[in-house]
Amino acid sequence: MLENIISELEKQFQLEAVDHNSSDLVFLTIDRDHAVMAIDLLKWKFGYKHFVLLTAVDFLEEGKFQLTYILNNPDTKTDIGVRVRIDREDANMVSAHHLWPTVATYQRELKEMFGIDFPGSPRLNDPFILEGWEGTPPYRRDFDTKAFAASFYHQREGRTTNDPATYMKEKLYPNE
Amino acid sequence: MGTLKDILSPFSVWKQVLKEPVTIKDPLNRAGSDRYRGFHQNEIDRCIGCGTCEAICENEAIDMVGVASIASKDGDSGLRPMVDYGRCCWCALCVDVCTTGSLKLSNVYTWVDTDPDNFRFIPGIDKKPWDNAEKGYVKPDNYELYPLERVSMDHLHPEERDHSFIEIMKGYSDEEALIEADRCVSCGICTATCPAHMGIPEYIKAIRNKDVEEGLRIMYETNPLPEICGRICTHKCETVCSLGHRGDPISIRWLKRYIADQVPESAYADVLRQDSVEQNDKKIAIIGAGPAGLSAAYYLRQLGYQVKIYEKLQAAGGMMRYGIPEYRLPYDQIDKDVNYILSQGVDIQYNVEVGKDISFSDLHKQYNAVYVATGLHQGRSTRIPGTDHKSVYQAIELLRKITNNEEIEVAEKIVVIGGGNVAMDITRSLARMQKEKYGKVQIIATSLEAEGKMPADLEEIVEAREENATINPGWGPREILIENDKIKGLKVVKCLDVFDAEGRFNPSFDESEEAFFEADMVVESIGQGADLGFIAPEFMEQLEKDHRGRIMVDPLTYQSTLPWLFVGGDIIEGPDVIHGVANGHKAAKGIDLFLNK
């Protein structure tokens, strides 16, 4: 079933990768400019009308964000994950809020948490979860949560710990 | 929508007014359920301070801290977990992962205190009201966060091996090694116990990362004989492995062998990348190419010294080649390690006996320092009546001859006196030769020590028995009976204890319980001694010795009372390969210290 849809999609789009997760879940990669068109097609033609989620994955080392749209067809009970790789620098993506109004919420979160722009998406720049946040969007991998917590919150004083091997060396054979 | 019923119906629940309230009357004393995850308890004597609980704690609620009343020792870091209840979420993953099973959560969960610092405490050390609570969360049965069984290694079965000297253990496959390496919890408790303090968790991690080359580099930092040690090391590390408390210790030795086996000899130079050492012109002589001599040579070369080894026999390896049989340690594996060391620019001369072919004082004159690591090659005799018969042999001599392919006597019935690894080596070697020659095995090994107390590794005893050798321990040899110049056998009496009340070697016997082992040939294997006759008397006099006449050295540098003379290997400690490797390394650093002062 999913195979048919994929071969249909392949006629119109260049699919960069197709990964079958199971018989009813497949992930495919489409380029930035065509992804929303493909999603549009999946929704209206193939019945993938339930919008499950949209999120981003930071591949910092590769300089890319992956956007993942998971779509569900409630009749065939299958899911398609549409993946899009976009540049991390000046990250932006075609908005899909016209397909499902609720997508605007996801895009608003991605703008705030990853700094990905979706031009034209309603209320995109309204603060969503963070208010008054400045600096690196916190869900990017180059934002160090641990360093942030260490500097931002009070740390309990007097805590030290020992590595067993190092401690035993100090105690048992310090000069070797 | 609204009906009369909807107006009247709600009034029917007025009956609730008459019900007992369901409120818990004394919430501070409500008992938690039997497996409630409340406050920590730690059986402090069972805990070994491995820190695995700290490693899994996602909240960083645990610190490993030193405790005054607990000293660090083999298998116990001396640290104990301190919990911070400002961070703990009582998930009990620390309980599940605890390697010894010492950590628990009691079902007590109420605690009122005004001092926040009290909520950081060492369970089991800082006394708490719930210390003796019986109920609470313990790691459930049938559930482990890591496998407790070790991956067994493919090996030759007794019937496949009892007639040949082919190596018994086949080594781990990639998959087996990965599974075994995966079991390691990386606590590092083993490192202190390894005489060479090898980076064990680190090289095991390299296996997990499928980076055996990194593993090899880590091993060479502390041990230049990984192929050899990966096969025949006495693996003291495994006796303290934290996983051994509830399951099988990690197969550290086999994993070491796995790494070395994976890298072909031709790739060593590339992998270890050691050609950029800065050279100096100081010269060191090493006497003996056993583990200590080779190890010292290797690390001295790493420090840029010019090294020459003098070896009495025709090949390098010492006891590793001339003592340990080929079925445990094949010669090509010895060559692999030795060749790499020699390829580092170590000069070696075989068939030279110091004291005979070259004098000790010449060495002193020609070299800046001398390292003596000649080992223990002189078999000791029981000196019971009959030992001067020509068919009474020293195990160590027979083993040397077997290595050299020299003809030796293999009688139909043999008795071996001794219960150590050397005794097992000669027993199993002769058993193989008997099998070949006579089609059956008739060899008895007997020792003073009773079953279960023999100094040999358990697996050696088990395997010897599998190969049809008889191991009959707990007897004191009394006399070798000889009739018509032919050995009839060995008379023994029951040995009650090997040590006296003070723990000194002083065997006691029950003379009334006798036994007789028939034999045509007797092999003695009760220990070896050093032959230091090559050290000229004028030097020998200047050396400080202990009450048993053994040369004293500085325990860190292995320097003797003659500053240019360093002594190591089995002469000083052991006997085993890994101590030799360790003290060879220390001597190399000691020599470096001495020459750079």
Add this chain to the structure above:
Amino acid sequence: MSKKEFFPMDGDRTKYPEIKSDGTADIDLSSHKYIKLWHGPNHPGITGNMAVELTLCGDEVVEGITHVGYLHRGFEKLMERRKYIQNFPLVCRIAVPEPDYNEYNYATCIENLTGIDVPEKGMWLRTLTLEMARLQGFLMWIGGMAGAIGFGTVGQWANYCRDLVLDRFEELTGGRIYHIYILPGGVRNDIPEGFKDRMEKNLREIEGFMKDIRRAFFDNYVFKKRSVGVGYIDPAWVFDYGIVGPNARAAGFKHDIRKNYPYAKYAELDFEITTAKDSDIYTRAFLRFEELLKDIDLIRQILDKMPEKGDHISKVSNMMNLKIPAGETYVRSECTRGEYGYYLVADGSEYPRRVNVRGPSYTHGVALLEKMLVNVNIADVAQLMVSLHTYPPEIER
């Protein structure tokens, strides 16, 4: 003052306030016709710490904007620097009243990507905790729903009943709220002896209370008067707004993941999808009540079918060293609020590259709520929010 002036939004109220060409409402605060009112973020009921910024005209809401973030702890990000096993104590905190769905989905993601099996009994025990989670989730919700319109006593009863379920959770898992019971390969502990009988006793007591709650709350003129016809969800919005669970089923959408995408042991259980059609607050409330009763039945079925013997967890490799090969997966299950999903991306390391939690509240609590608030009477805001059954930590994660 004429009536027209006093009630400015008589007539067609959906056109009020006027919508400007850019799509936003034409609200001029300086006209003194409007006031701003913050509803929350203090817990106005069972909705948790979220706020709606209301613009009122008289007692009518003309605009509502959801504000979340009061419970933001950055769970998804925190997971990226913890080993897979270390995330179990973390994920359960994403939906406090129903932590088990997080554990289940997260564990299943790991199992999908590593091929770890779950033994039969482990699966039954998982199913048991999932249904118990639904039962106590609904009980807590009833408390909130009743509380939101002033039925405090009903709320007390419901929460007492919830406590009974938590007692069983405590006995089974060692924790009342955060169970940390489901782990890769199965569940952490076997079922204690006599559990079934104690559960049965609790279920009977709960059923007794449910009869009273039905009489006191659902067959109640006041509640009906306030909720029938209020807070209508148009079935046409279901896909536009990603509406799932009881909110969708009360609008006639026959969809339940337990039935349509059977997971755990649901294929072996006998139950029907509950649906309704009126799609107002009362319908949603009553549908949840019916589901709650079905959950009681399901728990009985599960305990009847629970195998006596068998492992509760399979043998796994060292969880401290677990590396998951590069790949991604999505796992969903049906919690009290609908589709709960985990999207997990692994990159071959010991740490997840990304975990994304799809909580039903994400769509219900923001886009849908904002849409539904318009033209609602201020007195109905609280019950409207509760009727959508939102957990804010799911939104902000």
